[in-house]
Amino acid sequence: MKAIHKVDDIVRLGMHSLWVHAMRSALTALGIIIAVCSVIVMMAINEGTGKEAQRALRALGSDNIIIDSVKPPNTGDASSSSHTALNYGLTNIDVARMRGCIPGIIRCSVTHRTQQYAHLGTVNLPVSLIATEPVFEQIARVKLTTGRFISHSDVLRRKPHCVITQELARKLFIFHDPLNKTIRIGNEPFVVVGVLREMPLALGGQGDSAGNVVIVPYEVDIRRFGEYTITQSTGSRSFERVEVSQFILQMADEQAVLDGADIARALLIREHEQQDYRVTVPRELIEQKKRQQRLWNIMFLSIASISLVVGGIGIMNIMLASVTERTREIGIRRALGAKRRDIVVQFLVEAVTLTTAGGILGIGIGVLLPQLLEHINSEIKTEVVPALLLLPLSMAVGVGLIAGLYPAFRAARLDPITALRHE
Amino acid sequence: MSDIVRLEELWKIYRLATTTVPALRSVSLTIRQGEYITIMGKSGSGKSTMLNILGCLDRPTHGKYFIGGQDVSALTDNELSDVRNNKIGFVFQSFNLVQQLTILENIEVPLFYQGMPRSSRRERSRHMAELVGLGDRASHRPRELSGGQQQRVAIARALANDPLIILADEPTGNLDSSTTQDILDLFDELHAGGKTIIIVTHEKDVAAHTERIIVLADGLVKSDARNESAGTRL
Ligand SMILES: Nc1ncnc2c1ncn2[C@@H]1O[C@H](COP(=O)(O)OP(=O)(O)OP(=O)(O)O)[C@@H](O)[C@H]1O
Ligand SMILES: [Mg+2]
Numbered sequence: 001m002k003a004i005h006k007v008d009d010i011v012r013l014g015m016h017s018l019w020v021h022a023m024r025s026a027l028t029a030l031g032i033i034i035a036v037c038s039v040i041v042m043m044a045i046n047e048g049t050g051k052e053a054q055r056a057l058r059a060l061g062s063d064n065i066i067i068d069s070v071k072p073p074n075t076g077d078a079s080s081s082s083h084t085a086l087n088y089g090l091t092n093i094d095v096a097r098m099r100g101c102i103p104g105i106i107r108c109s110v111t112h113r114t115q116q117y118a119h120l121g122t123v124n125l126p127v128s129l130i131a132t133e134p135v136f137e138q139i140a141r142v143k144l145t146t147g148r149f150i151s152h153s154d155v156l157r158r159k160p161h162c163v164i165t166q167e168l169a170r171k172l173f174i175f176h177d178p179l180n181k182t183i184r185i186g187n188e189p190f191v192v193v194g195v196l197r198e199m200p201l202a203l204g205g206q207g208d209s210a211g212n213v214v215i216v217p218y219e220v221d222i223r224r225f226g227e228y229t230i231t232q233s234t235g236s237r238s239f240e241r242v243e244v245s246q247f248i249l250q251m252a253d254e255q256a257v258l259d260g261a262d263i264a265r266a267l268l269i270r271e272h273e274q275q276d277y278r279v280t281v282p283r284e285l286i287e288q289k290k291r292q293q294r295l296w297n298i299m300f301l302s303i304a305s306i307s308l309v310v311g312g313i314g315i316m317n318i319m320l321a322s323v324t325e326r327t328r329e330i331g332i333r334r335a336l337g338a339k340r341r342d343i344v345v346q347f348l349v350e351a352v353t354l355t356t357a358g359g360i361l362g363i364g365i366g367v368l369l370p371q372l373l374e375h376i377n378s379e380i381k382t383e384v385v386p387a388l389l390l391l392p393l394s395m396a397v398g399v400g401l402i403a404g405l406y407p408a409f410r411a412a413r414l415d416p417i418t419a420l421r422h423e
Numbered sequence: 424m425s426d427i428v429r430l431e432e433l434w435k436i437y438r439l440a441t442t443t444v445p446a447l448r449s450v451s452l453t454i455r456q457g458e459y460i461t462i463m464g465k466s467g468s469g470k471s472t473m474l475n476i477l478g479c480l481d482r483p484t485h486g487k488y489f490i491g492g493q494d495v496s497a498l499t500d501n502e503l504s505d506v507r508n509n510k511i512g513f514v515f516q517s518f519n520l521v522q523q524l525t526i527l528e529n530i531e532v533p534l535f536y537q538g539m540p541r542s543s544r545r546e547r548s549r550h551m552a553e554l555v556g557l558g559d560r561a562s563h564r565p566r567e568l569s570g571g572q573q574q575r576v577a578i579a580r581a582l583a584n585d586p587l588i589i590l591a592d593e594p595t596g597n598l599d600s601s602t603t604q605d606i607l608d609l610f611d612e613l614h615a616g617g618k619t620i621i622i623v624t625h626e627k628d629v630a631a632h633t634e635r636i637i638v639l640a641d642g643l644v645k646s647d648a649r650n651e652s653a654g655t656r657l
Contacts, residue, residue, distance in 0.1 A: 009535060020523050332519050335480060336580070337508020337536040339501050416480050420519060 010342075014349035017322075018357075028318045029358030031311030032399065036362025036392040037369065039304035043297050043388050044370040048381035050293035057289065060282040061141060063106075065249045065261050067098075067268070069242050072276045088276040090244035094268065098247065102263050104256030105249050109136040112221060113245035118214060119184040120172045127168065127212040129185055130245075131221030139250045140200035147179050147194030154193075155217045160224075162190040167211035169195050185214060188224050257283045301391065308395055311358075312403040319351050319407035330411050331419025340412040347411050351404025352397055359396030363389050426489075427587050427619060428454035428477065433486035435472050435642075446472040448642040449486070454588075454621070459614040461630040462623045464639035470623045471592055473639065477621065478511045478590045479503045491587055508536050512581030514591035518573040520565040526552060526576050527561045533584040551579040555609065571602030578609060582618075589613065591622045595629055607632050 018025040060066065069089025095110055112131040117124055136142065137149040145166055154161045162183070169178045169192075178192045199213060249264075251257045261281045268277055323330070330343055338346075367389070370382035435447040446469045454460065462470050475481040476488065479495055482503075488496045495506055512533075513519075520529045530548035539547070552558050555575040557568075565573050574594060581589050591610075595603040603626075611632060614620055622629060630636050631652060638645045 009541065017523060328519070329521050329523075332521055333532060333536075334504070335478070335507060335513050335519075336533040337504055337584075339504040339536075341501070342536060417475055420480075420515070 010345055010349050011353065013346060014353045017326075017350060018354060021322075024318065025354055028314055029354050029361070031314050032308065032355050032358030032396050033362040033365065035304050035307035035311055036359050036396055037366040038307070039300050039392050040363060040366025040384065040389060041369050041373075041382075042300040042303075044366070044382040044384045045373075045380065046293055046296045046300065047383040047385055047388070048370070050289060051383055052381045053289050054286050057282045057286045059141075060280070061139065061248075061250065062283050062286060063251050063253070063257055064139065064282060065251065065257060065264060066280040066282070067247045067249075067264060068278045068280065069245050070276060070278050071240070072274045086240045087242075088240070088274075089242040090247055090268075090277055092243050094271060095244055095247050097267055097271075098249070098264055101267060102249065102260045104252040104260060106252055107135045107139050108247065108249040109133045109139050110218060110244050111136065111246035111248070112218060112242070114221075114225060116185050116214070116225070118168070118172065118212070120181075123172055125168070125171060125212055127185070127214050129221065129225070130213055130215045131218045132215060133218055136200075136215075136248070139248050142200050143197040145195045145197045146177075147192070149194055150215060150217045155219055158220055158223065159217070160188065160190045160220055161193045161217065163194040163196060163215040164192055165196045165199060165211055165213045168213065171212070183214075185216070186225065190214070190216060254283060257281060297388070301395075304392055305395060308399045311355075312399040315351055315354060315400065316403040316407060319347060319404055320410070322350070323347065323407045323411040326411075327414060327419045327422040330414050331416050331422065334414075334416035335420060343412040344408045347408035348401065348404040351408070352400035355396045355400030355403070356393075359393045362396070363393060366392075425456050426453045427456050427491050428452075429487075429489040430477075431487040431489075433476065433488060434484045435469070435476060435481070436484040446642050447476070447483070450639075450642070450644055451486075452637065452644060452647060454619065456619055457614075457617050458619055458635055459610075459633045460621045460635045460637060461633045462621065462637045462639060463625070463630055464645070466625075468639040469642040470639055472642075474590050474592050474621065474623050477588070478513055479506045504536075508533060509584060510587040512584065512586035512589040514574070514577050514581050514589065514594045516593040516596040518565070518570070518577050518597075520573055520576055520580075522565055525562050525564060526557060526568070529565065529576055530580045530583050532580065537584060547583060548579075551583050552576070554582070555579040569602070570598050571605050574598065574602075574606050575609065578606070578613075582613070588619045588621060591620070593623055593625070595624070595626065600628075603628070 067090060071086075072088055092110075099105065099108060109132055114129045114131075116127055116129040118127045119125075132150075134150055134152050134155065142149055144163070147163070149163055150161055153159070162185070164172075164178065164183075172178065172183060173181065178195060181192050182189045183192060184190070196213070196215075199211065249260060251260050258281075261279060261284065265279055268279070333343065333346075367384050370384055373380050374382055430450050430452050433447055433450045434445065437444040437446055450473065462473060464470050472481070476483050479490075479498075480503075483496055486496065487494060490506065490510060493506075495503065498506065507513075521532070524532075527545065527548045530551050531544045534544045534547060549558065549561060552561050555578055557572060557575055557579070560568060560572065565576065568576065574597075578589075578594075581591075589610075594610075595606055598606060607629060610620055610622065620633075622633065624630060630650070634650055635648070636650050637647045
C-alpha cells in the first residue's frame with residue numbers, strides 16, 4: 001500500500017520537475033522523439049512495400065513451382081553465324097522425370113512458347129504463341145472476360161481453337177466480338193474461343209510482344225509449328241529448339257512445395273550441364289521477402305538505437321546538470337527522511353518519464369507521418385504494424401533507465417550534510 | 424518525564440588528509456521529554472556537529488546514542504533515514520525550503536516519505552500551515568515569502584510528522600530582531616504544547632527563552648545548566 005502511494009507520487013514528482021523546466025525537457029526529449037518517429041516511419045514503409053511485393057508473389061500462386069527454360073548466357077552470338085539449331089531448356093524427359101519423382105502434385109502443365117505472327121485481314125501482329133494444357137487455367141488462375149479457356153475436347157479432337165488476350169483482341173477486332181472468329185497464326189487458322197482479362201502472371205513479362213498472346217492447345221501447336229523457334233536477327237537467322245518453355249506444378253501443401261522444389265532442382269542440376277532453366281518458387285520468394293523485410297527492420301532498429309544512444313547521452317547530461325542544480329533539494333529530502341533508494345527512484349523516474357514522453361510523442365508522429373506520405377505520393381505504400389510500435393517505445397524507456405542510472409546514483413550518494421550546505 | 428535522548432561518551436573525529444579534528448570529545452548527556460534547550464559555544468566548538476548527530480544526519484565516531492530508547496549509533500543508512508523521517512524535525516538557519524514546491528508541498532515532504540496518502544497529506548500540511556499562521560499562503564512559493572515566514576514554513580514542516588525532538592541550527596541567524604521574536608514565540612508555544620526542542624544559537628536573547636543551556640567548547644561540554652530566568656519570561 002505504502003509503496004503504491006509512493007510510486008504514484010514519485011511519478012507526479014518527476015513530471016512536476018520536468019514541467020518546471022518544460023523548455024529544457026522538450027529539447028532534451030527531441031532526440032528521442034526523432035529517433036522513435038523515424039524508425040517507425042522507416043519500418044512502416046518497409047512493411048508497406050514488402051506487403052505489396054508479397055501480394056504480387058502470391059498472385060503467382062503460392063502453391064506453385066514454376067520452372068522456365070532460359071537461354072544460357074554464354075551462347076549469345078556464336079550460333080547466329082552457324083546454321084545449327086541451339087538446343088536448350090527443359091525437355092519432355094525432364095518433365096516426365098519430375099512428374100514421376102515429385103510427390104504431392106495436384107496438377108501440372110507444360111507450356112511451349114514460340115514467336116509467331118497473327119493475321120486478320122490486313123492486320124499483321126507479332127504474337128507470343130503459347131501452347132499449353134487445359135489445366136493451365138486452374139494452375140495459373142486464368143481469368144477470362146468472355147468465352148472459355150481451351151478444353152480437353154479441343155485437345156482430344158485436335159481442334160484449332162485459341163484464347164487471346166484482351167489487348168490483342170482490341171488490336172485485331174477493334175469493336176467487334178472476337179468470339180468464334182478465325183485468325184491466322186502463321187498460315188494456320190485458329191478459332192477464338194475466349195478472351196483473357198489479363199496476362200497470367202506466370203507468363204508475365206517474358207514475351208517480346210508483351211500483351212499479344214495467343215494460347216492454343218499443346219498438341220495442336222506441336223503438330224502445326226514443330227518445336228523450333230526461328231529467331232530472325234540482322235542478316236542471319238538462328239534456330240532455337242526449346243522442347244518445353246515452362247513447366248508449372250501445383251502442389252498439395254506448403255511442405256510439398258518446398259520438398260518438390262528441392263527435388264526438381266536436384267533432378268535438373270543432374271541432367272543439365274548449364275543453367276538453362278530457372279526454378280521459381282513463389283512461396284520461397286515470399287519467405288525470402290519476409291526475411292529481407294525483417295532484416296531491414298533490424299537495421300532500422302539498429303540505426304534507431306544509435307540515435308537513441310545519442311539522445312540518451314543528452315539526457316544523461318541534463319540529468320547530471322539537474323542533480324548538481326538540485327543538490328540542496330537532495331540534501332533537504334534526505335534530512336527529512338528520504339532514503340537513498342527514494343532519491344535514485346526520483347531521478348530515474350524523471351529520466352524515464354522524459355524518454356517515455358518522447359517515445360510516445362515519437363510514436364504519435366510516426367503513425368501520422370506515413371499517412372501523410374501516402375497522401376503526398378500515392379506510390380508510397382506504408383503499413384504501421386502495432387506490434388512494431390512497442391519496440392521503439394521500450395527502447396526509449398530503456399534509454400531513459402540507463403541514462404538516468406548514473407546521475408540518479410550520484411544524487412543518492414551525496415552526503416546529506418554536504419548537500420545541505422551546497423550553495 | 425522519561426529520557427528521550429541519551430549520549431554516552433560520544434566522539435566525533437573528522438579525519439582529514441594531514442590531521443584529525445576531534446569535533447566532539449566524549450560528550451555525555453541526557454535530554455528528557457519536553458525539555459527546551461539551547462546549545463551555545465564559540466564558532467567551531469562542535470554545536471552543528473552535535474546537532475547533526477542528534478538528528479541522525481551523521482554518525483558518531485565512538486560512543487552510543489539512544490533516541491527514544493533505541494540505539495541509533497550503529498544503524499544503517501536506510502534505518503537512519505527512517506529515524507529522521509519519524510522522530511526528528513529539522514529547522515535550519517537558511518530555511519532550506521525546496522524552491523520549486525509550494526508552501527503546502529514543502530510541508531508535505533516528510534509525510535511523502537512516510538508514505539501517507541495524498542489526501543491526508545494535503546489535509547495535514549494545510550493544518551500545519553494554519554498552525555504557523557500561513558494558511559493564506561498555502562499555494563505560494565518560498566521565494567514569495569519573507570525570511571520569517573519562510574522559517575515558519577520550515578517549522579511547520581518540522582512539525583508535520585509529529586517528531587520526538589525538534590532540532591534547530593541557528594534558526595534565527597538570518598532574521599532581524601522582530602522576526603526573531605516571532606519565531607521564538609512560536610517555539611515557546613510549541614514548548615508549552617509539550618514538544619522537545621533543541622536550538623543551537625549564538626544569541627543570548629534566544630538562549631534566554633529556554634530552560635536549559637548547554638555550552639560547548641572545543642568539543643567538550645563546558646557547562647550544562649538550568650536557566651532560572653526562563654520561567655519568568657513565559
Ligand atoms: N566535514 C568536516 N570535515 C572536517 N572538519 C569538520 C567538518 N565539519 C566540521 N568540522 C570541524 O569540526 C569542528 C566543529 O565544527 P561545527 O560545525 O560543529 O562548529 P559550530 O560550533 O557549529 O560552529 P559555528 O558556530 O561556526 O557554526 C570545527 O573545527 C570544524 O572545522
Ligand atoms: Mg554551526
